[in-house]
Amino acid sequence: xxxxxxxxxxxxxxxxxxxxxxxxxxxxxxxxxxxxxxxxxxxxxxxxxxxxxxxxxxxxxxxxxxxxxxxxxxxxxxxxxxxxxxxxxxxxxxxxxxxxxxxxxxxxxxxxxxxxxxxxxxxxxxxxxxxxxxxxxxxxxxxxxxxxxxxxxxxxxxxxxxxxxxxxxxxxxxxxxxxxxxxxxxxxxxxxxxxxxxxxxxxxxxxxxxxxxxxxxxxxxxxxxxxxxxxxxxxxxxxxxxxxxxxxxxxxxxxxxxx
Amino acid sequence: xxxxxxxxxxxxxxxxxxxxxxxxxxxxxxxxxxxxxxxxxxxxxxxxxxxxxxxxxxxxxxxxxxxxxxxxxxxxxxxxxxxxxxxxxxxxxxxxxxxxxxxxxxxxxxxxxxxxxxxxxxxxxxxxxxxxxxxxxxxxxxxxxxxxxxxxxxxxxxxxxxxxxxxxxxxxxxxxxxxxxxxxxxxxxxxxxxxxxxxxxxxxxxxxxxxxxxxxxxxxxxxxxxxxxxxxxxxxxxxxxxxxxxxxxxxxxxxxxxxxxxxxxxxxxxxxxxxxxxxxxxxxxxxxxxxxxxxxxxxxxxxxxxxxxxxxxxxxxxxxxxxxxxxxxxxxxxxxxxxxxxxxxxxxxxxxxxxxxxxxxxxxxxxxxxxxxxxxxxxxxxxxxxxxxxxxxxxxxxxxxxxxxxxxxxxxxxxxxxxxxxxxxxxxxxxxxxxxxxxxxxxxxxx
Numbered sequence: 201x202x203x204x205x206x207x208x209x210x211x212x213x214x215x216x217x218x219x220x221x222x223x224x225x226x227x228x229x230x231x232x233x234x235x236x237x238x239x240x241x242x243x244x245x246x247x248x249x250x251x252x253x254x255x256x257x258x259x260x261x262x263x264x265x266x267x268x269x270x271x272x273x274x275x276x277x278x279x280x281x282x283x284x285x286x287x288x289x290x291x292x293x294x295x296x297x298x299x300x301x302x303x304x305x306x307x308x309x310x311x312x313x314x315x316x317x318x319x320x321x322x323x324x325x326x327x328x329x330x331x332x333x334x335x336x337x338x339x340x341x342x343x344x345x346x347x348x349x350x351x352x353x354x355x356x357x358x359x360x361x362x363x364x365x366x367x368x369x370x371x372x373x374x375x376x377x378x379x380x381x382x383x384x385x386x387x388x389x390x391x392x393x394x395x396x397x398x399x400x401x402x403x404x405x406x407x408x409x410x411x412x413x414x415x416x417x418x419x420x421x422x423x424x425x426x427x428x429x430x431x432x433x434x435x436x437x438x439x440x441x442x443x444x445x446x447x448x449x450x451x452x453x454x455x456x457x458x459x
Numbered sequence: 460x461x462x463x464x465x466x467x468x469x470x471x472x473x474x475x476x477x478x479x480x481x482x483x484x485x486x487x488x489x490x491x492x493x494x495x496x497x498x499x500x501x502x503x504x505x506x507x508x509x510x511x512x513x514x515x516x517x518x519x520x521x522x523x524x525x526x527x528x529x530x531x532x533x534x535x536x537x538x539x540x541x542x543x544x545x546x547x548x549x550x551x552x553x554x555x556x557x558x559x560x561x562x563x564x565x566x567x568x569x570x571x572x573x574x575x576x577x578x579x580x581x582x583x584x585x586x587x588x589x590x591x592x593x594x595x596x597x598x599x600x601x602x603x604x605x606x607x608x609x610x611x612x613x614x615x616x617x618x619x620x621x622x623x624x625x626x627x628x629x630x631x632x633x634x635x636x637x638x639x640x641x642x643x644x645x646x647x648x649x650x651x652x653x654x655x656x657x658x659x660x661x662x663x664x665x666x667x668x669x670x671x672x673x674x675x676x677x678x679x680x681x682x683x684x685x686x687x688x689x690x691x692x693x694x695x696x697x698x699x700x701x702x703x704x705x706x707x708x709x710x711x712x713x714x715x716x717x718x719x720x721x722x723x724x725x726x727x728x729x730x731x732x733x734x735x736x737x738x739x740x741x742x743x744x745x746x747x748x749x750x751x752x753x754x755x756x757x758x759x760x761x762x763x764x765x766x767x768x769x770x771x772x773x774x775x776x777x778x779x780x781x782x783x784x785x786x787x788x789x790x791x792x793x794x795x796x797x798x799x800x801x802x803x804x805x806x807x808x809x810x811x812x813x814x815x816x817x818x819x820x821x822x823x824x825x826x827x828x829x830x831x832x833x834x835x836x837x838x839x840x841x842x843x844x845x846x847x848x849x850x851x852x853x854x855x856x857x858x859x860x861x862x863x864x865x866x867x868x869x870x871x872x873x874x875x876x877x878x879x880x881x882x883x884x885x886x887x888x889x890x891x892x893x894x895x896x897x898x899x900x901x902x903x904x905x906x
Contacts, residue, residue: 277901279898281901315902316901318873318902
C-alpha cells in the first residue's frame, strides 16, 4: 500500500511517501507566498524520488497550518495527531511529544497507538517557536544553522527576561552594549525559548520518553537548553522536521501502532 | 464532512419572542424620557428589584449585556475600544467595560431607527442614536471591575448619582444572618437614596412584585438548563446565549419571568418529551466556561460538524440561574420561597438570602467551589469533555480558571483551553482556535 502525507507548515512544506509503512521518498520545499505552487513542487519532487504517480497513491492525508491548500488530498488530520503518530512509529516508547516548528510550539501526551490524550499549543506568540531563533540569529548576525553550536560554547548563563520576540531583540542590543559574548547571548536565547516550551509542556505533564520533533529540533543548542529545563534527555529522531508528514502518511495507511 | 442526523430537530418557536423582548428593552431605555419615565444603569448582577419600587416607568440598561451587544457589532466595537484607549484606558481592563465607556465617549448607541421608523440594531441599517444618559446608577460590587466601571461612567457623563451595594460577604456555604443583614441594610439605605435622587415615593408593593419576578426568572431559567441533561440536548449553547441574556437584562422584570416560565420552559419540556435535538448529529457533549468571544460565535457551529454540542456552561447556567442540591444529590432549580411579603424588611431579607447563593458569585471566594460545580455539571449533563475560554476580557470570571482545568482533568474530563477575549476581537485567533478544536475533537474520537 502506498500512502502520502503532506505537512503544510508555516515556513516549509514537507511530503513523505510510504510503501507498506516504509519511507520511500521525502521532500521539503519552502512554502513562500504561493503555497499551492510550492506544495505541488514538493509533491512532484517526492513522486519523482519514489518513482510513483498520483494514481499509485492509495490515500493522501494533509496536515499543518495550510492543510487545505494542498493541491489534492483525501483527508485532513490535526498536526498534533500526526506528530504523535510519527513519533510513536519512530520511537515506540514515546508517550510525550514536543513539536517546535517555525510558527508554533506544541506539546502532547499520547498512548501506544499514537492517539492523543492531552495537548497544549502555544498562543499567538513567536517566542516559543522557530521564528524566535530566526529573529535572534539576525540580531546576533550569526547564521541560523550556526546558532546552536555557538551556544554550546557559552561560558555563562545570562537570563533573558523578555517574553516577547520584539523585546528580546532590544535585550540583545543591550547585551551587545554590555560586551556579552555572542556564545553567551546565543545560549540566553535558547534558554529563554526552552523555558517557554517547558512551561507549556508542564501544563499537560510529560512521561519519560519525550520525543522532540519539528525543524527546531535540529538546533543542538536549543535541545541542550530544553534537556536541562526538563531534567531529561529528549529523543530527537533523524529528520525531525518530517515527523508530521510521516504521521500524516501513517494516518493515511491506517497505522495504529505496532510493527 | 457532514455527519448523518441521529435525531429530529426543529427551530425554537419562541425565538422571535425572545428577540422582541430584548429589542423592546433597549428601545424602552432609549425612549424612557419621551414617556416621562426614568433611566438607570447598573450591572447584570445588581439587585434590580429595588429600583422597580420607583414605578413601572423606570427602565434599566445593564452593563455587561450592553458591552456584549456592542462586541457583536465588530465595527462599532473597534470604534469604542479605540476611543477608550485614546483616553488612556488600557487594553487589559474588562473589555465589556471598555466598550461601554467607548460608547459614551463617541456618543453612539448600538440601536436606532431605520428609514421605516423601526427600532433596529445599528448593523441592520439604523442611524445610531447618541448614548442615552442614565438618571442614576444602581450597582453592586463583587466583581473587581464593577464599582470602578460606574465611577468612570459617572465621571464621563459629568456626574450621575450613584449607589453601590457591597455584596461580597463570602460564599453561600458560610452564609449567616449577620451577613444577610449587612446587605439588607445597604439596600434599605439605597431605597432612601433612590427616593432622594428621583424625588419619587417608593412603592413596596411594586418591590414585592419585582422580587417575585426575580425568583421566578432565576429559578425557571435553572429548570430550563436542567432539561439540557437530556440526550439529545434540546438546546445548544449558541442558542442559550440568546435566551439567558434576558435574565441578565432584567431578571426582576415581569416580561422576563413570564417568558421563562410560560413560554420557554413549556417549549423545552416539549422538545425533551418528543426527543427534539438542538444538534441532530449529537455524538459528543462538551461545556464551555465564561463569556464566549462574541464576535466569533461561529465556533459553536463549527463543533457541530464533528457531531459535538456544547450544552451550556456554569456561566450560562449560573450567571443568572439559581440552583440547589436536591434530595437525590443532583443539581436542580432553587425552590422559590413560599411566603407572602408583609414588610420591606422581610422582603429584602428573603431576596438577599436567596440571591447570595448565585453560583457565579462563589468562585470569587474560592476556585475550588467553582471546580466542584463544573465537575457536577460534567457528570450530570453527561459530558465527554470541556472547552475552557481563557478569557482575557473578564478577569472576574476567569479568575482560577487554570485551577478549574486541573480539577476537571483530575476528575477524568478531557479539557481544551483556548485564549481569547469576550469583547475585544483583536485578542481572538479564529484559525488557531479552530485548529485546536480539530485536534480536541480527534482526542474525543471524532474523525
